[in-house]
Amino acid sequence: MLKIEHLKKTFSGKTILDDISLEVKSGEIVSIIGPSGTGKTTLLRCVNFLEKPDRGTITIDEVTADAEHSDGKTIHRLVQKSGMVFQSYNLFHNKTVLENVMEAQIIVKKRSRKEAEEIALEKLKEVGMLEWKDSYPSQISGGQQQRTAIARAVAMQPSILLLDEPTSALDPELTKEVLEAIRTIANDGITMLTVTHEIDFARELSDRIIFMDKGNIVEEGTPREIFNHPREQRTREFLEFLFPADYQIYI
Incomplete structure (x- = not known):
């Protein structure tokens, strides 16, 4: 189980993550989508303290690390509970x-x-x-x-597997084999939080989709809710940009 509460991260005075809170239940697969530069990768890197958040708490199972107050030992215990798959292997x-x-x-x-x-x-x-x-x-x-x-x-x-655009550096044929590998391990019931531009993959594999924009969680829901019936105008704009003909392609 992963719980993030009021996470904030800035770089050079620019807010990258703005008061992010979310939960991923044990065995759940959650995908984060959204435009480039909106903080998706930074969020994953903050979860395992590759980037130190400015404030907020991160809990994995029974270990909670406070960005402002936790010592190195606590952070190390937290980091050991997550596994990271990077874009660059x-x-x-x-x-x-x-x-x-x-x-x-x-x-x-x-x-x-x-x-x-x-x-x-x-x-x-x-x-x-x-x-x-x-x-x-x-x-x-x-x-x-x-x-x-x-x-x-x-x-x-790990208690949770973090995947940061695992297919972004690959051509379509190689992308397919990596996505099949992820599907295989998903069948083992492992908890996953993944950042992806592979919309079909996110729709098919995820229990929940989170749409982020400008460092904020704009909307979250099941794949059907997000892709078929998005509530927020910004989500609809993003999907219309991806699928100009008809963003409700999955009905």
């Missing part, structure tokens, strides 16, 4: 696919090499990467690198 180029999935398990989770390898092999199989376990990142495609990154994050058994 962030793999170790001098390690094989298997080693990339094992590394954090051994260092952070203090698992034995045998246990880490067993879990890594299982997760690589889930995302269709077992065949390339002995390859290095330079020897595989971008889609395969991203699937490795997903396996690495899931292998840490």
Whole structure:
């Protein structure tokens, strides 16, 4: 379970996140959509303190970190409860696919090499990467690198998986294989908060959609509510821009 309360973040005096509050229930998949530059990625980075919020609290399970008052130990405990999948994969180029999935398990989770390898092999199989376990990142495609990154994050058994535009650097064919990998792990019941421009994917996979604009949550609801019957004018404008012919394409 993730709970964000009154989160605020500024850069150089410009407000990026303005009093954001939201909850993601255990096992729920929530997608954040909205125009570029509206704070979506910053929100994910604040959840695991890659960016330190100016104020607000973040709770994952029983751990709550206050941006203004929590100590490093509390923040570290919170960060360990989330897994992050980045746009740019962030793999170790001098390690094989298997080693990339094992590394954090051994260092952070203090698992034995045998246990880490067993879990890594299982997760690589889930995302269709077992065949390339002995390859290095330079020897595989971008889609395969991203699937490795997903396996690495899931292998840490996080309470919530954060995905930041996981297909933004990929061409359509590679995008499809990554989205299929995410669908596979979603079937395991893992909690997800994802930022995406893949509207079809968000509609099909998500329990809830959050539409953000200018650092604010404008509207949230089920995919049907957001795409078929948006309440807010700004949401309708965004969907009409994406689908000029008819934004209610999913009725």
